[in-house]
Amino acid sequence: MNKTILITGATSGIGKATANLFSRKGARLILTGRRQNRLDELKNTLPTEVFTLNFDVRNCQAVFECIQSLPENWKHIDVLINNAGNAHGLDNVQTANLDDWDAMIDGNVKGLMYVTKAILPQMVERNEGQIINLGSIAGFEVYPKGNVYCASKFAVDAFTQGLRIDLNPHNIRVNAVNPGLVETEFSNIRFKGDLSRAEKVYADINALQPEDVADAIAYMVNAPSHVTIADMTLLPTQQANATVVDRKN
Ligand code: 8X3
Numbered sequence: 001m002n003k004t005i006l007i008t009g010a011t012s013g014i015g016k017a018t019a020n021l022f023s024r025k026g027a028r029l030i031l032t033g034r035r036q037n038r039l040d041e042l043k044n045t046l047p048t049e050v051f052t053l054n055f056d057v058r059n060c061q062a063v064f065e066c067i068q069s070l071p072e073n074w075k076h077i078d079v080l081i082n083n084a085g086n087a088h089g090l091d092n093v094q095t096a097n098l099d100d101w102d103a104m105i106d107g108n109v110k111g112l113m114y115v116t117k118a119i120l121p122q123m124v125e126r127n128e129g130q131i132i133n134l135g136s137i138a139g140f141e142v143y144p145k146g147n148v149y150c151a152s153k154f155a156v157d158a159f160t161q162g163l164r165i166d167l168n169p170h171n172i173r174v175n176a177v178n179p180g181l182v183e184t185e186f187s188n189i190r191f192k193g194d195l196s197r198a199e200k201v202y203a204d205i206n207a208l209q210p211e212d213v214a215d216a217i218a219y220m221v222n223a224p225s226h227v228t229i230a231d232m233t234l235l236p237t238q239q240a241n242a243t244v245v246d247r248k249n
Contacts (some may be wrong), residue, residue, distance in 0.1 A: 003221070006030040006077050008115055008164055009084030011038035013184030017210035018081060018217055023048045025218070030074060032057075032066070032084070032115075057084045057111025058103075065117040079130045079221055080119045082112045085156075087149045087190040101148045105228065108152035113159060120167075127171045132217055133160045135178040137233060141242035149190075153178075157231075164230070173228045175220045180235035181245070183207040205238045205249040 005022050009015040010031035019029055023046040032053040033039050039052040051074050055062040085108035088100035116131060123129030138146055139153030157176065164174040187198035213234060220229045238246045 001025040001027045001221075003078040004028045004030065004074065004076060005079040005081060005221075006032065006049050006119065007081045007083055007103075007199050008032045008111075010155065011035055011042055012184065014179075014182065014210045014213045015081075015083040016042060017214040018083065019046065021122070021211070021214040021218055022221075023050070028074075030070070030077065037170040042178075056107075057115055058106040060114050063111070063114040067115070075118055075122060076126075077122065077129070079132065080123075080132065081217060082115060082133045084111060084115075085134060085152075085188060090145045090149075090190055092145055093147050104148050104152045105155075109155045109159070111154060116159075116163065123172050124170050126128065129170075130173040130175070130221065131167075132175045132177060132220055134213075135160065135176040135231070137178055137235065137239075137242045138235070139176075139178055141240045146151075146242075160231070164228075173220075173225075175229050176231040177213060177216050177220070178231060178233040179208055179216075180233075180239045180242070181205065181207045182210060182213060184210055205236060205245060206232060207236050209249065 005027045007015050007019050007029065010019045011033040019031055019042060023029055026048060028049045030051045031039055031042060033053060034056045036054040039054060043050040043052055053066045057063060058143045084159040088103045089097055112133060123178060129158045133156055135156045139157040142150040148214065160174060160176045167174060181202065183202045187201040191197040216232050216234050223229055
């Protein structure tokens with residue numbers, strides 16, 4: 001694959017699986033994340049050329065400075081995969097922690113918007129490119145105690161739609177992939193390292209694996225250039241929607 005692909009939040013979960021898949025298909029990768037040592041470790045395992053950028057998507061200034069600092073031969077980005085984002089806490093609004101709200105709104109929403117805005121000028125200038133946003137089933141359905149996490153993913157959906165409208169004259173494909181339960185560090189982070197709570201989320205269910213989501217992303221990238229997969233919702237077969245999960249097995 002003769003493309004340069006930038007993946008945010010590349011050091012774990014869906015981001016890492018996507019980096020692995022595209023590198024093995026021959027793509028050059030720009031990998032971003034908050035932990036340089038993890039970026040370096042991943043880079044060393046990948047067969048193609050990799051450039052790493054160490055920033056937190058929540059830091060607007062760092063986002064723009066890092067993207068602008070890319071060397072000339074890395075400035076042409078064919079595909080942006082806006083993967084960075086997390087859930088923090090699972091609480092009622094009345095008892096929730098404001099820092100958790102800030103982390104979700106700042107990362108999942110504002111961070112995704114900053115990275116998009118920083119990358120866009122070169123795509124608009126070329127009238128070519130592709131942006132894939134990681135949404136969620138939580139971007140269409142609200143579940144108990146999901147309040148602000150769901151709000152952040154509803155915002156990703158709205159931003160994706162708005163972006164597709166604004167970029168319509170520029171031949172830029174805008175896609176969203178919206179997974180249900182994916183077995184990653186997601187629940188460890190949501191429950192702040194409480195593994196017993198995190199493990200229960202994926203117990204008795206054959207959950208999606210990060211590689212399944214990477215496959216869906218690859219399908220969007222590999223579709224012919226006149227085809228936009230506007231959005232794809234991906235669920236484990238045992239999950240019917242955001243709240244109905246068959247845990248009998
Ligand atoms: C991840 C899916 O259902 O845990 O966004 O919110 S869910």
